[in-house]
Every structure is written in structure tokens, then in C-alpha cells.
Amino acid sequence: GQQLNQSPQSMFIQEGEDVSMNCTSSSIFNTWLWYKQEPGEGPVLLIALYKAGELTSNGRLTAQFGITRKDSFLNISASIPSDVGIYFCAGHRDDKIIFGKGTRLHILP
Amino acid sequence: NAGVMQNPRHLVRRRGQEARLRCSPVKGHSHVYWYRQLPEEGLKFMVYLQKENIIDESGMPKERFSAEFPKEGPSILRIQQVVRGDSAAYFCASSHRQGNTEAFFGQGTRLTVV
Numbered sequence: 001g002q003q004l005n006q007s008p009q010s011m012f013i014q015e016g017e018d019v020s021m022n023c024t025s026s027s028i029f030n031t032w033l034w035y036k037q038e039p040g041e042g043p044v045l046l047i048a049l050y051k052a053g054e055l056t057s058n059g060r061l062t063a064q065f066g067i068t069r070k071d072s073f074l075n076i077s078a079s080i081p082s083d084v085g086i087y088f089c090a091g092h093r094d095d096k097i098i099f100g101k102g103t104r105l106h107i108l109p
Numbered sequence: 110n111a112g113v114m115q116n117p118r119h120l121v122r123r124r125g126q127e128a129r130l131r132c133s134p135v136k137g138h139s140h141v142y143w144y145r146q147l148p149e150e151g152l153k154f155m156v157y158l159q160k161e162n163i164i165d166e167s168g169m170p171k172e173r174f175s176a177e178f179p180k181e182g183p184s185i186l187r188i189q190q191v192v193r194g195d196s197a198a199y200f201c202a203s204s205h206r207q208g209n210t211e212a213f214f215g216q217g218t219r220l221t222v223v
Binding site for chain 2: 044102
């Protein structure tokens with residue numbers, strides 16, 4: 001089946017550091033999505049990428065849709081405590097959104 | 110989570126009982142998706158419904174699970190004769206058109222089977 005490989009699985013960083021995480025797939029997706037999930041909540045859409053090569057920013061977040069349409073990365077600049085959570089990449093195809101297993105971001109004081 | 114309402118937030122059932130999970134989509138949205146999330150895992154697609162139609166149920170177990178989205182009222186995910194392995198968080202998302210990637214998720218129903 002369709003699988004998304006997300007890395008790293010978890011990250012421990014100092015407040016103020018930049019963060020980078022990525023997602024790869026053996027399948028092509030029409031759209032790449034990045035979500036954040038906080039404990040006890042549903043995922044919240046952060047960034048949607050629609051075109052291969054597209055680079056999109058949302059505040060301190062920047063994401064790119066890979067040229068091959070099989071990968072994407074998410075960067076968070078100057079991390080703050082409220083960035084803690086699980087970040088999921090997701091690919092959209094055939095009316096389904098397929099999720100990766102998530103990157104758990106921990107911020108050290 | 111722009112307006113997708115799921116209830117109950119937490120549901121405890123004994124093995125063999127039925128679980129009914131409800132999802133009211135964002136007003137005006139006619140497309141609903143159900144996902145299941147196990148601890149430490151991503152969300153796994155279960156079923157995609159439009160009003161009165163099941164479009165894709167390829168991720169839903171063939172037995173004991175069913176879903177509906179009637180013309181009036183919320184979408185319902187029903188699990189009959191629950192087993193411990195059904196314990197998970199179940200999320201619903203809605204969108205206003207087919208293929209719209211900007212689906213909004215509810216806060217989920219956490220089902221615990223004891």
C-alpha cells in the first residue's frame with residue numbers, strides 16, 4: 001500500500017533552534033500536506049503544497065514539495081515552546097489523505 | 110479544527126458491546142472522512158463518505174465496522190462487538206468538495222475497550 005516515510009521519528013532541540021524534518025514516498029502524490037497534532041487534539045493543517053518544486057511559508061514554517069513529487073520537507077525557524085507536538089506529513093491522492101507516522105518535537109528549556 | 114464536532118470525546122465499552130461515534134461536519138461540508146489512530150502511530154484512512162453514499166471504504170475492516178452519512182444528521186461510525194484491539198482514537202474530517210485537500214479534522218473520539 002501507499003506509505004510515507006517520515007524522519008526523524010523524534011527530535012529534542014533547544015528553544016530558538018531551527019528544525020528540519022522530511023517525508024519520502026515510493027509513490028507520487030498530487031498534493032503534500034503538513035499537519036500538527038497536539039495531545040488530545042485532532043491534526044491541524046499547517047501548509048498545503050500543490051505543485052512540484054513549490055516552496056511555501058506560513059510564519060516561521062517553510063515547506064517544499066519535491067520536484068519528483070515523492071518527497072517534502074518542513075522547516076521551523078527559531079523554535080518556541082508552543083511548537084511542541086507531533087508533525088505529520090500527508091500525501092493526497094484518489095480522494096484519500098495518507099499520513100506518515102509523525103515526527104515528535106520536544107523542546108528543551 | 111474549524112467546526113468539525115465529534116462526540117463523545119471519550120467512550121468506554123466492554124468487549125462485545127457496540128460503539129457509535131458521531132461526527133458533525135463543518136456547516137456546508139458534504140464530504141466526510143474517518144481515520145483511526147493507534148498510540149504512537151499516524152492516522153490511517155478508514156472510509157470516505159458523501160451524503161448518503163459511501164465512496165471509498167477500502168481502509169475499513171470488512172466485519173463489525175460500518176459507516177453512514179445520512180441526508181440529515183451527523184455521520185456515524187459504528188463498531189459492533191468491540192474487541193480490545195479496537196481501542197484507538199477515531200478522527201473525522203470534512204471538506205466541502207471532492208478532492209479538496211483542505212479537510213478539517215475534529216478533536217477525535219477516544220475509544221477504550223475494557
